[in-house]
Amino acid sequence: MATETHGATETHAVDAAQGGGGLSFHPMDQFIVKPLFGGDTVTFITPTNVTFWMLLTVLAILGLLVLTTSKRSIVPGRGQSIAELAYGFIYKMVEDVSGKDGLKYFPYIMTLFMFIVVANFLGLIPGSFTTTSHIAVTAILAMAVFISVTVIGFVKNGAAFLGLFWVSSAPLPLRPILAIIEVISYFVRPVSHSIRLGGNMMAGHAVLKVFAGFAQVAAVAPLAILGVMAIYGLELLVAFIQAYVFTILTCVYLKDALHPSH
Amino acid sequence: MATEPIYEELAGTCVDSHGGAIGMPQLCAEWMPNQIFWLVITLIVIYLILTRVALPRIAGILADRAGTITNDLAAAEDLKAKAAEAEKAYDKALADARAEAQRIAAETRAEIQADLDEAIAKADAEISEKAAESEKALAEIRAGAMDSVREVAKDTAASIIAAFGGTPDQSAIDKAVADQVKG
Numbered sequence: 001m002a003t004e005t006h007g008a009t010e011t012h013a014v015d016a017a018q019g020g021g022g023l024s025f026h027p028m029d030q031f032i033v034k035p036l037f038g039g040d041t042v043t044f045i046t047p048t049n050v051t052f053w054m055l056l057t058v059l060a061i062l063g064l065l066v067l068t069t070s071k072r073s074i075v076p077g078r079g080q081s082i083a084e085l086a087y088g089f090i091y092k093m094v095e096d097v098s099g100k101d102g103l104k105y106f107p108y109i110m111t112l113f114m115f116i117v118v119a120n121f122l123g124l125i126p127g128s129f130t131t132t133s134h135i136a137v138t139a140i141l142a143m144a145v146f147i148s149v150t151v152i153g154f155v156k157n158g159a160a161f162l163g164l165f166w167v168s169s170a171p172l173p174l175r176p177i178l179a180i181i182e183v184i185s186y187f188v189r190p191v192s193h194s195i196r197l198g199g200n201m202m203a204g205h206a207v208l209k210v211f212a213g214f215a216q217v218a219a220v221a222p223l224a225i226l227g228v229m230a231i232y233g234l235e236l237l238v239a240f241i242q243a244y245v246f247t248i249l250t251c252v253y254l255k256d257a258l259h260p261s262h
Numbered sequence: 263m264a265t266e267p268i269y270e271e272l273a274g275t276c277v278d279s280h281g282g283a284i285g286m287p288q289l290c291a292e293w294m295p296n297q298i299f300w301l302v303i304t305l306i307v308i309y310l311i312l313t314r315v316a317l318p319r320i321a322g323i324l325a326d327r328a329g330t331i332t333n334d335l336a337a338a339e340d341l342k343a344k345a346a347e348a349e350k351a352y353d354k355a356l357a358d359a360r361a362e363a364q365r366i367a368a369e370t371r372a373e374i375q376a377d378l379d380e381a382i383a384k385a386d387a388e389i390s391e392k393a394a395e396s397e398k399a400l401a402e403i404r405a406g407a408m409d410s411v412r413e414v415a416k417d418t419a420a421s422i423i424a425a426f427g428g429t430p431d432q433s434a435i436d437k438a439v440a441d442q443v444k445g
Contacts, residue, residue, distance in 0.1 A: 031287035032277060033296065044295045054304040061308055065316035072323050074330055080323070087320040107317055111309045134287075136294040137301050144305075202288060 027209035031133055031202065049129040053122060057131070060118045086114070090247065097251035101258055108148070109254075112141060113247040120201060120239035124232070132242075133201035135194060142194035145250050153257035164260035193249055200242045204235040408443070415439040 036047045065086070068079030076084055090113050094106045116132055123130025131137050153161040165182040167175055208231050214224035276290035277283060287293070416439050420430040 026282050028283040028285075028287055029281075032281075032283050033287065033290070033293040042293050042296050044299055046296055048293075048296055048300070050293075050297050051300045054300050058304055058307050058311070061316075062311060065320070066311065069316070069319050069323060072319065072326070074323075074327050076323075083316070083320055084324065087317070087324070107309065107313045110317065111305060111312055114312070115305060115308055131297075131301070134293075134297055135289070136297040140298050140301055198288065202286075 025210055025213040027206040027213070030129070030205060030209060033134075050131055050134075053119070053129045053131050056122055057115060057118045060122060061114050064118070065114070093248060094251055094254075097248060098254045099258060102251065102254050105152075105254060109247060109250055112145070112250060113243055116141070116197065116246055117240060117243035120243055121236075123201060123205065124235055124239060130201050130205055133198060133205055135198045138194040138198035139190070141197075141246070142190040145193065145253060146190040149250075149253045149257045152254070153260060156258060157260055161257070161260050164256055168261075189253065193246065197242050197246050200238055204231065204238055207231055208235065412439050412443055415443065 033042055033048050033050055035042060036049060036052055039046070042048055064079075065083045068077070068083045071077070071080070073080060087110070090110050091103070091106060094102050094109055098105070119130070119132045122128055123133065153164070157163075165179045165186065167178045167182065170178050208228060211224050211227040211231055215221045215228065217224075276285075276287060276292055416435050419435045419439065420432070423430040423435070
């Protein structure tokens with residue numbers, strides 16, 4: 001153990017290239033943003049691994065929703081079934097949670113869901129880069145939801161939207177206190193909304209790397225590999241559930257904006 | 263350990279001299295504009311793909327299917343009604359045929375019964391006629407037999423008397439035979 005940690009410094013460069021090794025773990029190296037075509041500086045528009053994996057996300061969505069439905073069969077094949085299932089799943093979610101008038105925003109919510117779910121699953125390909133594990137990405141998604149929902153709330157209801165913070169069913173003396181709590185919780189929404197997704201993805205992938213690092217010690221390798229398999233299975237679940245949670249919370253926020261009364 | 267997270271250095275470079283991550287790459291402010299830029303581009307592209315192609319197409323497919331199913335259901339309903347009608351007609355035909363068959367059977371039965379009654383009556387008459395004839399013949403035969411018995415008795419008595427050497431008295435024999443046979 002001691003010698004291995006000692007030798008870690010020398011092999012560090014190699015380890016980093018391989019994404020971890022020895023007993024010096026580099027579970028966070030997988031999240032490094034690198035320029036695609038060499039160079040060190042990452043400017044505003046440098047094509048990076050972020051660009052590459054987002055492009056793959058777009059291509060996967062194209063394949064999943066557009067190519068599979070090109071035949072427009074009445075009796076769907078496997079691919080078309082998936083596309084229809086995804087469509088029906090989100091459509092019903094928006095309808096159930098946000099109500100009929102929420103269906104106007106269905107394409108936006110579908111965009112969010114498809115991006116997150118596909119990016120999450122692509123991130124589970126060994127050696128891939130998980131775009132949704134970055135707080136910069138999830139924060140933009142969450143802020144987009146927060147700002148649009150707030151704007152929709154005020155445009156649709158005017159000042160009545162503030163009724164969301166005024167709990168009219170509570171006793172009068174309690175209402176100002178509740179209003180403060182409601183306002184705070186409202187502004188915390190984008191924070192929890194984004195960190196829930198980014199944190200889950202990051203943590204899962206980091207844990208996978210840690211287990212994989214342990215696999216280099218012969219004594220615990222079988223256990224570590226079993227652990228990697230178990231965590232990978234869990235991550236498959238998390239990848240879907242986090243996309244689902246993000247989407248359904250978006251629907252809930254949208255419902256609040258459309259029907260602010262408690 | 264070789265790679266302790268060093269949060270103090272976050273503001274500086276995010277990658278150490280070996281290419282390893284320093285702290286959490288998620289918190290590297292240097293990379294964020296790039297990520298945000300590509301994310302926005304990606305989201306716009308996905309939105310355009312969905313709204314221009316994917317969603318209208320899938321909605322169309324689902325609507326087509328719903329239409330087809332509705333039409334098929336209506337057609338099925340029609341066929342079902344037709345089937346019910348046909349069954350009704352069939353039932354009616356069956357009931358008619360059964361009634362007709364019953365009527366014919368009853369008629370035939372009545373005819374046969376009439377014939378039978380007639381034949382029985384005729385047979386009865388014949389039988390009673392024959393019985394009367396037989397009765398008569400029997401009586402004649404019985405009478406004839408009595409006469410014969412008397413004749414044989416008289417002859418036998420005369421022969422027996424003659425055999426004993428006497429002269430048979432015809433009138434006495436007749437009287438004795440008549441007395442004996444009567445009883």
